[in-house]
Amino acid sequence: MKTFSGQFYPSYFSPPSEATLLLSDKTLSIGFHDQEGVPSRQDWSIKEVQGDFLFAEQRSRFIQINTQAEFRVAGREAFEYWEEIKAESAKSWFRKKRTGNLRRTAALLSALLVAGSLLYFFMVPWFAEQMAAIVSKKTERQLGDSVFEAMKIAQTEDTMATRVLNEFFTALAIETDYSIRITVVKDEMVNAFALPGGQLVVYTGLLENMETYPELAALLSHEFIHVEKRHATRSIFRSMGSDLFVTLLFGKSSGLATLVIGQANQLRTLRYSRSLEKEADLQGYRLLRERGIDPKGYDQLFKHLKDSSPGAEIPEMISSHPDTDNRMQYIREAARGQVVKEDPQLRSIFAQLKNN
Amino acid sequence: MILTTTASIDGRPVQEYLGVINAQSIIGANMFKDIFAGLRDLIGGRSKTYERVIEEAKEDAMRELTQKAQAMGANAIVGIDLDFETVGASGSMLMVIATGTAVRI
Numbered sequence: 001m002k003t004f005s006g007q008f009y010p011s012y013f014s015p016p017s018e019a020t021l022l023l024s025d026k027t028l029s030i031g032f033h034d035q036e037g038v039p040s041r042q043d044w045s046i047k048e049v050q051g052d053f054l055f056a057e058q059r060s061r062f063i064q065i066n067t068q069a070e071f072r073v074a075g076r077e078a079f080e081y082w083e084e085i086k087a088e089s090a091k092s093w094f095r096k097k098r099t100g101n102l103r104r105t106a107a108l109l110s111a112l113l114v115a116g117s118l119l120y121f122f123m124v125p126w127f128a129e130q131m132a133a134i135v136s137k138k139t140e141r142q143l144g145d146s147v148f149e150a151m152k153i154a155q156t157e158d159t160m161a162t163r164v165l166n167e168f169f170t171a172l173a174i175e176t177d178y179s180i181r182i183t184v185v186k187d188e189m190v191n192a193f194a195l196p197g198g199q200l201v202v203y204t205g206l207l208e209n210m211e212t213y214p215e216l217a218a219l220l221s222h223e224f225i226h227v228e229k230r231h232a233t234r235s236i237f238r239s240m241g242s243d244l245f246v247t248l249l250f251g252k253s254s255g256l257a258t259l260v261i262g263q264a265n266q267l268r269t270l271r272y273s274r275s276l277e278k279e280a281d282l283q284g285y286r287l288l289r290e291r292g293i294d295p296k297g298y299d300q301l302f303k304h305l306k307d308s309s310p311g312a313e314i315p316e317m318i319s320s321h322p323d324t325d326n327r328m329q330y331i332r333e334a335a336r337g338q339v340v341k342e343d344p345q346l347r348s349i350f351a352q353l354k355n356n
Numbered sequence: 357m358i359l360t361t362t363a364s365i366d367g368r369p370v371q372e373y374l375g376v377i378n379a380q381s382i383i384g385a386n387m388f389k390d391i392f393a394g395l396r397d398l399i400g401g402r403s404k405t406y407e408r409v410i411e412e413a414k415e416d417a418m419r420e421l422t423q424k425a426q427a428m429g430a431n432a433i434v435g436i437d438l439d440f441e442t443v444g445a446s447g448s449m450l451m452v453i454a455t456g457t458a459v460r461i
Contacts, residue, residue, distance in 0.1 A: 001415055001418060001422075005358075020357035020426050022357065030426070031429065039428055
């Protein structure tokens with residue numbers, strides 16, 4: 001933006017008046033006094049102006065194409081600046097001065113992006129896994145127990161079922177360094193979960209639906225894998241790590257950006273959670289297979305889960321668990337050709353649960 | 357047209373004071389610029405993205421101020437003062453206020 005003082009000719013024949021000129025990349029404004037001496041202003045768009053340099057007069061001249069109004073200013077400077085503006089506006093948008101070092105910026109950005117994604121997708125998870133591995137079994141157990149104690153206050157335990165389920169788990173004879181303690185809670189919810197360090201919690205709502213012992217075996221083996229593979233501990237570190245990373249990088253940016261990135265991060269955490277669930281399903285199933293227990297147990301278990309929330313299946317992408325149909329599918333595939341044999345001991349323990 | 361931050365112009369006495377004028381321009385750095393500026397904040401150095409936004413807002417305010425003076429028949433603006441302020445919920449928008457006195461010299 002530059003300003004000049006010169007003469008304004010409203011038309012070819014009218015006498016000039018002293019006037020001011022503002023040259024900017026958007027408009028050309030002229031301030032002048034009209035014939036009655038009233039101050040006034042004209043704004044010309046750059047497209048409708050012709051500029052040249054009058055060599056004889058040594059003046060720069062700008063003509064409004066439609067009205068033939070003219071502005072003249074002494075010296076070359078105005079004309080030269082005008083040429084600059086014209087050249088700038090003639091360039092396509094991506095070559096404009098303000099995006100000058102476009103190539104360098106783009107290179108820098110993509111380098112940052114690559115480094116950022118490497119960090120986010122590989123380094124942060126790797127580091128989180130390392131951190132989770134350091135956590136001792138004792139710490140895990142303390143963590144799980146404290147969560148359990150906090151929950152216990154609001155819930156009533158089904159002592160008989162608790163005893164039966166612990167007995168059932170012992171009969172499965174699964175080798176582990178964790179001491180698995182199962183608690184049955186009186187609640188209509190069709191659910192069960194594992195806490196770090198070996199606490200398994202099962203709701204009576206889920207047990208009531210069970211008809212055969214392989215279902216219970218499937219449930220316990222699934223939850224046991226969560227404990228054995230330290231899923232809870234690992235996801236705590238994973239989400240802590242990526243949250244920290246995102247906060248460090250985008251913490252100070254505007255609300256909308258934080259929201260979008262936060263949601264994307266959330267989806268990633270859910271995907272990790274789904275991969276852990278799948279691991280628990282497949283590895284849990286392997287325990288069943290080794291013991292010759294019917295894989296239909298898993299099928300039935302998933303059916304109960306599905307029936308408990310009829311028509312309310314949420315899309316897999318935003319769910320913490322894989323789609324129930326998918327779970328049935330991959331278990332069926334894994335179970336192909338399995339030999340099933342009855343386990344009378346497990347059957348009789350399960351019968352105790354049902355007879356009560 | 358002379359634009360100056362001083363109260364008078366050397367050798368050219370003010371003949372007529374036409375009044376105080378001001379112009380403002382409020383401009384938002386967009387979400388992506390915010391992210392890149394956030395990166396700058398992390399690694400240090402000059403944030404050209406924000407500098408450009410400030411420059412743009414200043415240009416707009418000055419252009420408007422000059423046009424106002426022109427409409428009043430002024431041929432100079434003296435005592436120009438530029439104020440920069442952040443506005444908006446998270447302070448991510450920038451306001452530039454240009455104030456001056458339109459005069460005839």
